[in-house]
Amino acid sequence: MSMTQEIFPPGEFLLEELETRGWSQIELSEIMGRSTNVISGIITGKRQITPDTAIQLGDALGTGAEVWMNLESQYQLSKVKKPDNLVVRKAYLYEKFPVREMIKRGWVEASDNIDVFEQQFIKFFNIPDLKTPPSFNVAAKKSNETNDLSIQQLAWLNRCKAIATSQLTKGYKESELRNALPKLNALLSAPEEARHVSKILSDCGVKYVIVEPLPGSKIDGACFWLENSQPVIAMSLRLDKIDNFWFVLRHEIEHVLHGHGKKIGYIIDNDDSFSPNNVIDEENIANLAAADFCVPNAELSNFVARVSPFFSEQKIILFSERIGVHPGVVVGQLQRKLDRYDFLRKHLVKIRNFVISGAMTDGWGFL
Incomplete structure (x- = not known):
């Protein structure tokens, strides 16, 4: 059944089933072992069909319980209003942007007004609308x-x-x-x-x-x-x-x-x-x-040529002191040059x- 069509309460279908069989509400209540208030409540739409009731209706009318649960579910969903696709719009924001992290950092503010909330992302990313992918020259x-x-x-x-x-x-x-x-x-x-x-x-x-x-x-x-x-x-x-x-x-x-x-x-x-x-x-x-800024290339090449493959910690510290940089800066460049990223990491x-x-x-x- 299309969600754009009018959804009728299950009681109307139940009433049609009774009329087809020539049964009264009292007779159905006797067959199911339920009070007439239950049957009349379903027909008038004042009572929802529970799983137990759906099973009994299915057995009594030979339709199966699923028919009555589906009718009840569709009817209840039809009564829930969706104001301005609020859930859809919020889901789109969460899918497209790191919403929670941006709120946490104070880059945008949480808002119950979806229009205000969307505008914050448009402004933050400097885009004309939410459909335009953000870009940055960098x-x-x-x-x-x-x-x-x-x-x-x-x-x-x-x-x-x-x-x-x-x-x-x-x-x-x-x-x-x-x-x-x-x-x-x-x-x-x-x-x-x-x-x-x-x-x-x-x-x-x-x-x-x-x-x-x-x-x-x-x-x-x-x-x-x-x-x-x-x-x-x-x-x-x-x-x-x-x-x-x-x-x-x-x-x-x-x-x-x-x-x-x-x-x-x-x-x-x-x-x-x-x-x-x-x-x-x-x-x-x-x-x-x-x-070259971290360790002049000529100095580093000369050091490697003199010391390789025996790069002791003491030699590196002395070399660092001579060129006036922290040993960690030298170690970082040696790691890159030698492709050894476990080398003297403590520095x-x-x-x-x-x-x-x-x-x-x-x-x-x-x-």
């Missing part, structure tokens, strides 16, 4: 099997953009950012020095934000540009390790210096290893600059608490 470093942005990554990027837009900084100058590289390099000696990154970048006109990643987003950092041609470096600190922080930061700085991601955004897979043979040229440039110290103490942050209890 040079991003992430880890998954596709170059397409997931909705979790798009949500993260849009939150980064919202925070960056509200941040006040001077106008961007490429020359000042290049001149700031030695200042940043001097911070590699200790994890607590990372708290100074925000001010150094801000003084160059680069907006710098830290946003906790959404579960499953697997995005490390991003470079994108606001409409006033001001660059933004966003980081997730997904991997809370000193080597990853500095590598990703310098990677994104190189994108800024070259103006990558201004017009056509792209996403590069990153499995936390340095694989120059399977990435595009712009990503290659950023990876090389990041690796890959956590850095997140130092980073967020000096940066505009959303997540981990901040903002």
